[in-house]
Amino acid sequence: MTTTQSASAPLLEDTILEPKAGGLYRHQHAGTGLLVGIALGFIGWLLSTSFLQSNESFGSDMTTTVTMVSWVIGFNIGVGSFNAPIRWLLGHDQTHHDELYAAGVGQGWKRYFKFCTDHKVVGTQYLVLVMVLFGVGGTLAMMIRTQLLSPHSTFLSPETYNSIVSIHGMVMIIATIIMVSGPFANFVMPIMIGAKDMAFPRLNALSFWTVVSAVPCLLATFFLGGVPAGWTTYAPLSAQAPIAMDAFAITIITFVVSVTVAGINTVVTILTMRAKGMTFGRLPIFTWGSMIGGALGLYAMPAFLIAQSALITDRVTGTSFFVAAQGGTGWLYENMFWIMGHPEVYVILIPPVAAVLEITTVFARKPLFASKVAIGGMVGIAGLSIMVWAHHMFTTGWAPNLGGPFMLTTELISIPTGIIFLCLIGTLWRGQIWTRLPMFFVYLFLWNFIIGGVTGIYLSDLPADQYFHGNMFVTAHFHYTLLGGAMIGAAAAVCFWFPKMTTRMLNERVGKVSFWMIAIGIQITYYGQFLEGFEGMPRRVANYDPQFLHANLISSAGAYLLMAGWVVMAYNIVSSWRSGEMAGANPWGSKTLEWQVPTPVPLENFLVEPIVVADAYGYGETPQTSTQLGEGHR
């Protein structure tokens, strides 16, 4: 139904709220979250030290766990995550004005520091958080590369080095999981499908603030003795680790909550909140990517949850899931971990890949090539990815006879992945290649992801894997896919949607400088690491045989250039955000819905309910000006 309301109706954000609208929310923001979190954390620490410390073997682990859990709960109480559930329990449902307040009406910039249910605010919050996390992860990466500048370097002690390696890994994994599904699946996706918000706005805010509460636990590990076990935290090594490991586990458990609610939210939104006429056939590819990624996360994360819960019970209560002396086995952890681990790689990859396809259609001014096949490809990747986990365990000896089957499933994945490339080059074919900044990153994605894919085939085959497993070749391979592929796809997405999210254009010239630094940096860095791998340097070593020196020098040099590139890009984002030239509603002449709404996007996005009459890829078919909108929309 199209409302006949005139468009000059007052915007929702101009509603005059009742004086007490929002209730407790009025007094809650990140600051109170911090206060309550610290307070509760301190109380938890006090109680546990006084009552549990007596237990010699587990006392300190109990204390750490209790403290971290109290902090997480306290922070979420303070920021307002639990207001609505409690009110629901008590039967005092939020009124319309309460919800408008929660959506940020009448709070200006302050709403970015509150438990805000507006999907655009959450998306922006995510964007900033992701940039901060990448800053942290990148800093740690620089520590690693600096240590490896000389074979027997003493810059870091092996202890510090190992924990830096672990935390670099985990920070980057968390950041890459949320780097597209956070900012863009939240800000852009609902508008793309013609929705007014996500299906569960409060869960949306919850998913963000839980990550925020988890990050301090992760960084606290540096002050609790460090996590020496790598981001995989293989047991029993992680069962042996200092109390920092408990903080790590709490981080993961909290993060699992975040990804789960975010995944549910995304899937439900796309299934139920599409505008009139937005059939599945007309759904833009990026929304497909978000949905598949979200659904896959729902499958993957519980495995991580049980792995880390079992680990923490081993450490805190002395159970023995992973301690061989008491009947446990590391194989159990490794299975649980990789049942999560491999799907999780595609939770990271699929949304950016979909974003890249989306962007390609706009800058090639062409319909997406074989869009149904592309969707099939992504579904195929997701489906296969849950059957391949044991290829990470070819050399663990847990089940020698499963080598064949898992080789099969693993190599099958290269078929749907190949389809993605077909759709990409098919879309470029005979296009009008408009080489603006996002397109630069699309081409870089194309280049890197091929390399990442091909090197993956070596690893999927046993004879080569017996040599490459656990060596720098693997490191280079997954950095080419996750950084060179996924992160570059996310960079393209940032450049593409920046005008819509911030109302300003990203500076093109500075952007191109950062692009070339990043592009060249990646090639040098990981060429060096491939070389280390071929020559036989193991992963995660603080010192190495001088025979690997030249390869490490290459890699470190490239890494510095790469980091510099990201810094320039970050600077560009910040400065353009503050003072970039204003962008119109649709600077790229795109046909997807998010570009048809005014910029800045009003609360609830659409002044008039849209009616969709075509998919967003009618380039060259419908005239330039027209969009996928029907006459219902101005």
Added chain:
Amino acid sequence: MKKFAWAASALILAAVLLGAVGLGFSAQTYQPPAGVVIARDLGRTILHGKSYHHVSLDLSTYPDSSGVQPDGKPIHPGGNPSWPAYGPSNLFQVPANSYVTMTIKQYDSGEPLNNPWFATVAGTVDGTATIDGKRVHQISADHIGHTFTMRGLPGVGSKFFLNVPLPPLPEPLVANDAKHPRIITFSFISGPKGRYVWNCEFPCGQSVAGFGGAMSAYGFMSGYVNVV
């Protein structure tokens, strides 16, 4: 152009921040108060008709790293009472290809090894060590205080491997200042120039397999030997 100037300054700022963080992490490395202990020069000695530069090193293994050594110096500042530690330092320096005589005073108690093999003396001159005056090639794997196990970093002295088991004190006598510590003496020919690593292979830490705690924290039962 102005934008690029700002970008450059952003880069400089980032570099400064990275440097600061780097220094912070670097400062986390444990620095023993005694610094690098340099082996004492004892002139030259003849072994199998070959003349070697002769040096000696004196170490001790204490049950309580938070305590002090007989000379009153702290063993391991900020150490944990239930964690053992080597003293006076965890960093040593010996000349290359020379005859090194090491004397270790063992003040700690003992238990069985994870891997009985480390109860065997390996890599010393004629494969023996002298424990309280008796020359032995092997001691009981069920009663080990600590071990002193040393080898080269990757690419250094690949032929060099040294392992000497240290017998325990009986439980009641254990103390940082026990009157009669077990005294273990042994000699070995140091390898070529380079950086070597030493550690204890006896599970004297906490947690799984006794290799957590002191064993996994750099500076207690682990360190480096610079061969110059």
Added chain:
Amino acid sequence: MTLIDEQHGASATGGHHESVEDRDLKERIALWLFIAGDGVFFLLQVFSWFYLKGLNVHGMWRGAACSVSAACTLGDGSDLTHIVPKAASWHSLTVAGLVILSAACIWQAEVRARKEQNRGETVAWVSLGLVTLIAGIAVLCLQFTALPFKTISGTYASVFIFFMGSVIAHLCLTLFIGLAVWNRLRRGSANLKWQLQLRLARVWWVWVAFSGAVLALVSTYFA
């Protein structure tokens, strides 16, 4: 842009008109997705049980460990002192029974609500369901105190206690939902949506009863 009419109660950011049925559809899909995720967690618990039992590393599936795991040394098997006794089966089975019972009550309540729109009877059935649920939790806590082994007594003990922990967690979440539904029905604040919410609660309740029962059977008959 039509603003919301208050009868329709909670809606997303409030601004848009959302029918109770739309809301219910979203919540139902979300619930099933959540159950799917929880199902993975559940399957992995069962997997750990049989994997550890099958591997029986170091003969410690039901072999008692040394007093504190921190002191455990590897290799010689000297930690193996005696065989861990099985936990009494009646606790687990009673808990399972009670949870199934409470699920049945909620089911009844939902039927009452849908068929007869009878708020009074519905509240009664929900209350009954809550009571049985709380009884189940009580028995579970009792079982914790009555276990013939400790957390450090090998893998059988480990997984057994882990099962109990996960069941407790699920029951507490269910209790929260149950209390909310009960309270809202009582106060009448679950206006138009009350039997729809009840239906959601029922779905979750049945899943918890099913998974809990399976865990109880596994840990009782496959020790």
Added chain:
Amino acid sequence: MERPSTAHIVRGILLLTAIMTAIGVALGILLPNHIMPRQMSADSHAAVMTVIVFSVAAAPVAALVYAVGLYSLLRWRHKGAEQPTIDGAPIRGNNAVTTTWLIVSTVLVIFVLGWGLTFLSSAATPHADPLEVNVIGQQWAWSFQYPGTGVESSKLVLPVNREVHFHVSSKDVTHGFWPQELGIQIDANALQSSSISTTPDKLGSFSVRCSQLCGLYHAYMQTKGEVLSQKNFAAWLQANGASASSASRVAVVAQGRAHS
């Protein structure tokens, strides 16, 4: 903008593809032998061969993708920063192309899989009279036992042209037993023995490194190995405390049972 004939475009793209394939194949054939360690067993040879063959097989595919990307840049690039005034050709798909693509990639996958399975089966074939070696990992050192001789060593010494069965286990956490030049790798798991076997076919020394992060001194958990002639191997066993009889019994392949 002029629309060149498809044939014309295809010719251009194929040319680019051919050039890049040539480069890829050349690198794929030349580099691995050059930068990977000395091959001292059939397994390490298989590893290098796999890299070479897969590189050659993957080169055309990668080259094609790159070629289309490059060609589209060179030929269809829209000059200038402002939005193109005309759109690209409204091509929504091409079943023939898609099908061909699918068939080709499936064929490649089958080939790659077959390659791996053949290796698996060849690795499974048993040999007569293998040498048994127990590999023991612990934080942070390797030790190697030679059952029947009482010899235990920190170096891994092996006879040439004789199959070796490694029984790999760990005393504490998970380690990765990785004798690089022998091209095999398997984890050492606490209290669990895993087996792997290989047949060294060249004399000389190789490095054994730990491939699983195992804590503080993971980086230093490495040692040297050496492949000796069977005579020297027996001598080495004796020099390390084996009795003459046990040394010869274990070290020397019994008459007639020797292979290659």
